[in-house]
Amino acid sequence: MTATEPAPPLFELDHAVVTFRIGSLLAGSRLVAVNDVSLSLAAEKPEIFTLAGESGSGKTTLARVMLGDQAPSGGQVRFQGTPVAEVIRAGGHKAFMAEVQPVFQNPFETFNPLRHVQEYLIDTALNFRVAKNRRQAAEAADAALRTVGLSLEEVQQRYPHELSGGQLQRVSVARALIPKPKVIVADEPVSMVDASLRMEIVNVFKRLRDEEGVTVIYITHDLATAYYISDRIAIMLRGFVVESGPVEEVLDHPAHPYAQLLKESIPEPAPEDKAAWTRQITLGATEAREFNQAGCKFASRCPSVMERCRLTDPPDFPVGNRQVKCYLYDRAEVGDRKP
Numbered sequence: 001m002t003a004t005e006p007a008p009p010l011f012e013l014d015h016a017v018v019t020f021r022i023g024s025l026l027a028g029s030r031l032v033a034v035n036d037v038s039l040s041l042a043a044e045k046p047e048i049f050t051l052a053g054e055s056g057s058g059k060t061t062l063a064r065v066m067l068g069d070q071a072p073s074g075g076q077v078r079f080q081g082t083p084v085a086e087v088i089r090a091g092g093h094k095a096f097m098a099e100v101q102p103v104f105q106n107p108f109e110t111f112n113p114l115r116h117v118q119e120y121l122i123d124t125a126l127n128f129r130v131a132k133n134r135r136q137a138a139e140a141a142d143a144a145l146r147t148v149g150l151s152l153e154e155v156q157q158r159y160p161h162e163l164s165g166g167q168l169q170r171v172s173v174a175r176a177l178i179p180k181p182k183v184i185v186a187d188e189p190v191s192m193v194d195a196s197l198r199m200e201i202v203n204v205f206k207r208l209r210d211e212e213g214v215t216v217i218y219i220t221h222d223l224a225t226a227y228y229i230s231d232r233i234a235i236m237l238r239g240f241v242v243e244s245g246p247v248e249e250v251l252d253h254p255a256h257p258y259a260q261l262l263k264e265s266i267p268e269p270a271p272e273d274k275a276a277w278t279r280q281i282t283l284g285a286t287e288a289r290e291f292n293q294a295g296c297k298f299a300s301r302c303p304s305v306m307e308r309c310r311l312t313d314p315p316d317f318p319v320g321n322r323q324v325k326c327y328l329y330d331r332a333e334v335g336d337r338k339p
Helices: 059-066 084-091 093-099 117-127 134-147 165-177 195-212 223-229 247-252 257-263 274-278
Strands: 011-022 029-041 048-052 074-079 100-103 183-187 215-220 232-237 240-246 317-319 322-324
Touching: 011 059, 029 059, 029 074, 029 240, 048 059, 048 195, 048 223, 059 183, 059 215, 074 084, 084 093, 093 100, 100 165, 117 134, 117 165, 134 165, 134 195, 165 183, 165 195, 183 195, 195 215, 195 223, 215 223, 223 247, 232 247, 232 257, 240 247, 240 257, 247 257
Parallel strands: 048 215, 048 232, 100 183, 183 215
Antiparallel strands: 011 029, 011 074, 232 240, 240 322, 317 322
16 A cells, blocks of 8 residues: 555445354255445544444344454455455454454453453453563553543452442453454443443543544444444344434434334434433334345335335435435435435
8 A cells, every 4th residue: 555545444344244044954044144234434533333223133243243253154344455354364363353352242241250350451461462461461451441431459359240330341341442452343332231321331432432543333222322422323124234324314314214213212312411312222123034025124114115125125325425225215216305
C-alpha cells in the first residue's frame, strides 16, 4: 500500500454465508444462520457498530465469524484486507486475538469462581507478551482497569462473587484491553447486568471509542442501548441484514417493515430524556420456520407483503444513507418511493 492509497477496511464482510446442518446427515435440513451479509468497518475512524435483532437472528454467529471461531461457508471475511483464515494461519490465533478481542454476555461465567480476579488479568498480560514478569503484568492490568474506571487495588485478592455484575463486566472489558486490540466484539454485554448498571458499561464502550481509538462491534437485542451508543446499526432477521445505516436514521425513521415493527417496541426518542432509551427491550419470539421459507423471511408477518416477497430474497436497495432489503424500495417498479 502506497502513501496515497487508502487503508483497507478494518473489517469487511463480503457476501458472508454460514450454513449449519440440523438433525441427522440423511434426514436433517440446512439452516442458513448468516445469509449473504456484506458490511465494512473503516480503519481510519473508530466507531461503535451494532448488530441488532431478536434471538435467532444470526448476530452471535456473525460475531463468531468475525472472531475467527467460525469459518464462513461462503463469501469472505477480511481483517485489514486479508481473509481472517489467512491472518490466523500466518500469525496464529493468538496474534489475531491480540487485535480482535471478545467480551461475552455473562461475566460470572467468564471467570472461575475459585480464582482471584486479578490472576486473569496478569495471565492475559503474560500470555500476550505485554509484560515480561508479574510486576509488569500487574502494571498493565492496573492501566487497563483504570481505563474502565477501576484499579488493581479495588479487585486485588477478590473473587468474582465479591464484585457486582457491573464491576465484573468492566473487568472483562479491561482484560480485553490488555493486548491493546483494534476491535472489541461485545456479545450482549449488558443483558446479564442490572438495569441500573447498564449505562456504566455502555459508557465504557463510548470512552474506548473516543479516548482509546478502539472500534466496538456491539451485539444486542436491546435497541435502547444501541440507540444511545451506536454510530451505525445493522438490523438482522433470520440471517439477513434487512436494514443498515446511521443509527438515528434507522431507529428514528425505519424503512424495512421489520425494523418498523421493532420501533414500536421501544420508546420514542426524546432529546431531553435520553434515559428513556435505557430501559430493557425484549423482542417477541418468531416462528423457526422463517429460516427455511423462500423469499423474504418477514413475508409471513409483513403488512405490505407482495407475491414476489414470498418467492425470492429481495436485494439491498439504497434508501438515503441506508441499505434496505425490501421490495417496497425497488424504484424500477414502484417509482421514487420515500421511507
